Amino acid sequence: MLDVEAALASALAKTGNIPKKEAEKISKKADIKYVKISRVKEIESEIQHDIMAMVKALTEVSNSRYVHFGATSYDIVDTATALQLKDSVKILEKDLIELRKSLLKLAEKHKETIMLGRTHGQSAVPITFGLKMAVFAMEIGRHIERINEAKKRIFVGKMTGAVGTGASFGKDALEIQKIVMNDLGLNTTNATTQILQRDRHAEFVCLLANIASSVEKFATEIRNLQRTEINEAAESFGKMQVGSSTMAHKKNPVTCEKICGLARIIRCFVIPCFESSVLWHERDLTNSSSERFVLPHVCVLTDEILQDMKNVFDNLTVYPENMRRNLEKSDRIMAESVMIALTKKGMNRQKAHELVRKCSMGKGAFKDILLREKEIRKLLSEKEINDALKPEKYLGCSEKIVENCMKEKI
Numbered sequence: 001m002l003d004v005e006a007a008l009a010s011a012l013a014k015t016g017n018i019p020k021k022e023a024e025k026i027s028k029k030a031d032i033k034y035v036k037i038s039r040v041k042e043i044e045s046e047i048q049h050d051i052m053a054m055v056k057a058l059t060e061v062s063n064s065r066y067v068h069f070g071a072t073s074y075d076i077v078d079t080a081t082a083l084q085l086k087d088s089v090k091i092l093e094k095d096l097i098e099l100r101k102s103l104l105k106l107a108e109k110h111k112e113t114i115m116l117g118r119t120h121g122q123s124a125v126p127i128t129f130g131l132k133m134a135v136f137a138m139e140i141g142r143h144i145e146r147i148n149e150a151k152k153r154i155f156v157g158k159m160t161g162a163v164g165t166g167a168s169f170g171k172d173a174l175e176i177q178k179i180v181m182n183d184l185g186l187n188t189t190n191a192t193t194q195i196l197q198r199d200r201h202a203e204f205v206c207l208l209a210n211i212a213s214s215v216e217k218f219a220t221e222i223r224n225l226q227r228t229e230i231n232e233a234a235e236s237f238g239k240m241q242v243g244s245s246t247m248a249h250k251k252n253p254v255t256c257e258k259i260c261g262l263a264r265i266i267r268c269f270v271i272p273c274f275e276s277s278v279l280w281h282e283r284d285l286t287n288s289s290s291e292r293f294v295l296p297h298v299c300v301l302t303d304e305i306l307q308d309m310k311n312v313f314d315n316l317t318v319y320p321e322n323m324r325r326n327l328e329k330s331d332r333i334m335a336e337s338v339m340i341a342l343t344k345k346g347m348n349r350q351k352a353h354e355l356v357r358k359c360s361m362g363k364g365a366f367k368d369i370l371l372r373e374k375e376i377r378k379l380l381s382e383k384e385i386n387d388a389l390k391p392e393k394y395l396g397c398s399e400k401i402v403e404n405c406m407k408e409k410i
Contacts (some may be wrong), residue, residue: 074196084295111131128402157176265297273294
């Protein structure tokens with residue numbers, strides 16, 4: 001807020017609205033070295049207005065009668081908030097970029113690591129662990145794009161007075177606003193009321209809620225892959241780490257569980273943010289109290305879960321042998337491959353589907369059932385059936401997809 005007050009004083013001087021020496025006095029003292037937080041709180045306890053307390057404290061140390069000249073409280077608050085969001089996004093962008101790198105590293109390492117694909121929690125067809133990680137990496141890439149696209153709407157300040165007309169700044173109002181925002185590295189809004197409209201903040205919080213949902217999805221996947229009966233990937237577990245106060249054998253996915261819990265809190269902040277968009281006339285104060293919780297918390301918590309998720313992937317234990325074991329537990333997962341092979345040999349696709357479906361419902365080894373089915377043997381030799389049942393031959397373009405993802409720029 002002191003940075004904004006200093007920029008305002010400078011703009012007022014540049015437009016000839018206050019003496020240059022007065023602006024220099026304000027700018028020099030607009031620092032917490034001089035404006036003590038303890039003094040601001042002392043004044044606030046008397047006057048019950050946080051922004052005016054800051055203004056009075058700055059006036060005391062600068063000895064200038066032009067502090068806050070022409071401005072309303074939310075000229076300062078909203079512009080200062082934009083500066084904070086700008087700093088926060090720098091941190092979050094770095095988090096996202098680093099997480100994407102970690103995912104792409106896993107994707108490249110495991111682009112040929114075959115495993116069971118699952119849909120509806122059931123065995124589907126083969127996939128690679130690398131492809132799974134590449135999918136996650138591309139999702140994070142889209143979040144980076146979304147944040148970059150939204151910056152022009154989020155990094156915005158305002159300096160147009162009590163109801164947005166700029167009357168208190170006179171004929172130079174728009175020029176003053178432009179100078180302030182240029183000096184602070186922010187965008188300028190074309191029209192506003194006493195405050196910036198809260199669709200901007202709602203968009204930002206929704207972006208972070210969207211990110212949180214992705215990260216929770218990743219964490220949930222690791223939690224599922226770490227289940228005892230699956231055991232295909234797991235969080236790292238420290239040498240002295242304890243999993244349970246009573247069950248000494250436990251290795252719980254505690255970081256991923258923590259991520260899931262915090263992601264839900266981040267999403268909960270979306271509703272109060274939308275509620276803050278609905279204000280009376282040119283503004284009321286119902287947004288202020290909730291925003292003091294919402295904006296800092298969503299930034300801090302999103303930063304936390306992004307860093308946690310990166311640490312999980314950086315130290316992830318992958319068990320290719322267990323992936324192979326789970327893959328081989330069900331030979332029925334190659335049913336689609338057999339159906340495709342039959343269709344290529346001339347059978348109607350729908351007929352092939354029904355025929356293979358019936359075979360997959362039978363008892364015994366899937367291969368043996370297929371070999372006994374006369375209609376299948378008319379079209380497929382035993383070698384062709386064997387080939388159709390090999391998971392390694394049914395990975396499609398998985399490796400190429402991963403390689404393409406590695407090349408994608410953000």
